[in-house]
Amino acid sequence: MVSVSDTLKAAGVENPAVIDYVEKWAAITEPEHIEVVSAEDDERLVQAALADGEIFPAGKDRYYSRSYYKDTARSEERTVVATHWEKDAGVYNNWRDADTTTAQQVQRMRGASKGKTMYVIPYLMAPVGSPLERWARGVELTDNRTVPLHMIRMARVGAKYLNDLEDPNHLVRAVHVTGDLENLGQGTPDDQRLFATVADDRTILHFGSSYGGNALLGKIAHGLRQAAYDGWASGEFLSEQFMLIGIKDKKAGRTYYVCGGFPSASGKTNLAMMLAPDALGDRYEVYFYGDDIVWLWVNPEDGRVYGMNPEYGAFGVAKDTNYTSNPTAMEAIKEGSRTLFTNVAYNPKTEELWWEGKTPDYPEDVTGWVDWKGEKISDRPVERQRSKAKGDEWTHPNSRFTTSLSNVPNVAPDYEDPRGVPIDAIIFGGRVRDREPLIRAIRDLAEGVYDGLTLGAEATFAAEAKEGVLRYDPMSMRPFMSYPEGEYARHWLKILGQAKHLPIFAHVNWFQKDPEDGHFRWPGYRDNLRALLWLLDLKEGRVQGRETAVGVLPLVEELNLDGFDGDRADLDAILTLDYQRWLEEIEHRREHLEQFENLPEEIWQAHRRVAKQVEEESR
Ligand code: GTP
Ligand code: SPV
Ligand code: MN
Numbered sequence: 268m269v270s271v272s273d274t275l276k277a278a279g280v281e282n283p284a285v286i287d288y289v290e291k292w293a294a295i296t297e298p299e300h301i302e303v304v305s306a307e308d309d310e311r312l313v314q315a316a317l318a319d320g321e322i323f324p325a326g327k328d329r330y331y332s333r334s335y336y337k338d339t340a341r342s343e344e345r346t347v348v349a350t351h352w353e354k355d356a357g358v359y360n361n362w363r364d365a366d367t368t369t370a371q372q373v374q375r376m377r378g379a380s381k382g383k384t385m386y387v388i389p390y391l392m393a394p395v396g397s398p399l400e401r402w403a404r405g406v407e408l409t410d411n412r413t414v415p416l417h418m419i420r421m422a423r424v425g426a427k428y429l430n431d432l433e434d435p436n437h438l439v440r441a442v443h444v445t446g447d448l449e450n451l452g453q454g455t456p457d458d459q460r461l462f463a464t465v466a467d468d469r470t471i472l473h474f475g476s477s478y479g480g481n482a483l484l485g486k487i488a489h490g491l492r493q494a495a496y497d498g499w500a501s502g503e504f505l506s507e508q509f510m511l512i513g514i515k516d517k518k519a520g521r522t523y524y525v526c527g528g529f530p531s532a533s534g535k536t537n538l539a540m541m542l543a544p545d546a547l548g549d550r551y552e553v554y555f556y557g558d559d560i561v562w563l564w565v566n567p568e569d570g571r572v573y574g575m576n577p578e579y580g581a582f583g584v585a586k587d588t589n590y591t592s593n594p595t596a597m598e599a600i601k602e603g604s605r606t607l608f609t610n611v612a613y614n615p616k617t618e619e620l621w622w623e624g625k626t627p628d629y630p631e632d633v634t635g636w637v638d639w640k641g642e643k644i645s646d647r648p649v650e651r652q653r654s655k656a657k658g659d660e661w662t663h664p665n666s667r668f669t670t671s672l673s674n675v676p677n678v679a680p681d682y683e684d685p686r687g688v689p690i691d692a693i694i695f696g697g698r699v700r701d702r703e704p705l706i707r708a709i710r711d712l713a714e715g716v717y718d719g720l721t722l723g724a725e726a727t728f729a730a731e732a733k734e735g736v737l738r739y740d741p742m743s744m745r746p747f748m749s750y751p752e753g754e755y756a757r758h759w760l761k762i763l764g765q766a767k768h769l770p771i772f773a774h775v776n777w778f779q780k781d782p783e784d785g786h787f788r789w790p791g792y793r794d795n796l797r798a799l800l801w802l803l804d805l806k807e808g809r810v811q812g813r814e815t816a817v818g819v820l821p822l823v824e825e826l827n828l829d830g831f832d833g834d835r836a837d838l839d840a841i842l843t844l845d846y847q848r849w850l851e852e853i854e855h856r857r858e859h860l861e862q863f864e865n866l867p868e869e870i871w872q873a874h875r876r877v878a879k880q881v882e883e884e885s886r
Contacts, residue, residue, distance in 0.1 A: 271301060275387065278303030279426040282389075284436045285406050289387055292408050292442055297378050298385035304415040305389075305425035309605070312419075316412050323613065325620050327602040331613050332413055334478045335448040336640050339610060340665045340728065341480050341487075341531075341746060342453075346462040348492060348749045355466070357751035358862045359741075368463050372472035375461065376444045379474075380410035388418050390485045391428040392494070392577035396685035399504055399562055402497050403577055404429055405439035407484045411477045414443060416607055420580040420669045422485040439493055441471035441484035451475050464488055466496040466749050478609075479582060479667065490560045490577050491747040498562070499750050499758045508743045509561035510535035511574050513554035513679050513688065514799060522554070523803050526561045526574045527694030527775075528743030530724045532665070534696070534777060535559060536583040537792060540595035540677060544793045546830025553796065554679035555595070555672070556688065558583065563690065563762065570767025575687035580671040585611050586664055587624030592792050599674040606674070610639040610666035622662040629653040629661065639663045664728035692802055696775040697724025697740065702848040703776035705789055705841040706798040707818030708805050715772030716759045717873035718818075720752070721856045722774075739859045753865035760867055771806040774818065775799075779841050788837035801826050815844055816880030846885035853878045 271290045280286060280303055293301060304312070313330065316322045325331040347361040349368035356362035386409050393403035406429060407418065418424055429438060451459040453475075460475030471488045473481055480487040487508075494506035511526040529535050539558040543551040557576025566573050581599070585608065588596050600606040611622040616635035630636060633644040633652050638661045644652050651659050672678050681688075695718060696703075709715045719742040726738055739745070741752060748755065763769065775798055777791040801821045804810045812819035820842055853874075860866060860874060 612661035
């Protein structure tokens, strides 16, 4: 019999730490085969998955898959961060004891991959040569073949990334075991799933899902939770659920870099893939760097904050993606792109895909179509086949596409440059139906961090939660928080405090609604560039805006409205502060912040300053 070690060596794995880890976990999960994966294996894995009916063809070089119907999003309740230190417990990180959690996971995973193949996925969550590269190396072991298919699109994958290391041990070790999805009691008191990051061991142990961030462990488990912990423990960097774009002003010959956080399913992918509005297209161009994760650090040479996207692809929300809302995404997922779709609707006869919002209405002819659960539309009662009623959707609201960055038409030419890009502005935003204006700018560091910590938004379908409920989501990191919030605030102040040139902060909101009929007061999407251009103008002193308690707001005439066809009364409304709602908000913020132990005094000072001014201005 060929030993595990021989199998790995034959596949190019030279790192002894990887070999040890695979040996250890193969003895626990007992797979039948072990296979090392690199990006070059994609076509072979695709063909095997097609042959076995795990994925389906969706036109030329595109694929479709479905996940188990109770396994369609992250579960925040079942996601924990474990360490050896109880002081690492925060409000949102669901802290657990490391040894107990590891023992529980070993028990859950014991013998759980019998009869299956263990795919060994060595990966790098950074461009090659990045100053943070040593935090970016990892290996994922998984018993589910769709995982390497996603990982190859989302990360740099291959044994070479883990060979020849100065310290072969310095890597994240991650194990993913799918489990018996039909018998895990998802969402019941007897839920068997557990998604654990054992942060001070730099080990990730996920059991009980094959979906998204639960299963592709390079992405949010390593890229966000583990990396945030590492960035804090080392004192070197921040890792945030941020998008990152470049905005090129062709007339001035300068590119500005903007990053920022919106909670899951709130528009990061859309903003990162945005095209300039037609009327501004001659002058401005938007470049995509990243849509979900940014690592930030200060470069001692120039004293600027730098940002980098550790990912290699996008795992984007399919719903409402179309040639009007996001033409760039439509190009990035077109035939030939090798995109993998999950949980949209599918027509096996024509190999077509459809999702809510792809076209204004359902396909005319329902023949052949199956919904995201694989059930034939034609088997439904006629009145429910093309109905707009809740529950009759053809696709899951958290259905997604997985495509590599190189497919994104507006990807920055230097997206693989390991130096990252110098950040000019950091924005926060989320779905808020009232109170939050279009944009408010903040120049002070503590007030900017305070604003991020009090980011509030309506819940979305990206996690198993009630849609539409308002909740705080600090810096859009609530589901990925790995250490205590007070420390998190302190670490932000420390890292950004090292910068000689501070980015400007801003809070944005594309989602204010008219309370009468519920329409969005801002057209959003491509028009969002107008708000960001104003922010950069403010930073450069080209406009002054209007100082308020919660930041600087644009004057209508300062916005570039060339070709804008939004409603002017709506625009006035979203540039106005509703002080009654802000007074209530200040109270909520105080309660929210009081949950956090040991919050830096600078943050409380910022809160009191804003509170006092809101009070004064509201009179
Ligand atoms: P994750 O990948 O879950 O972290 O989410 P994301 O922040 O990248 O979300 P994404 O960009 O995929 O946004 C998802 C939803 O937001 C879609 O339903 C979009 O149609 C909607 N959306 C994005 N931008 C806008 C906008 O400017 N206005 C409005 N009204 N909706 C928007
Ligand atoms: C999110 O939920 O914020 C995502 C998708 O980006 S997942 O990778 O599943 O977390
Ligand atoms: Mn995300």
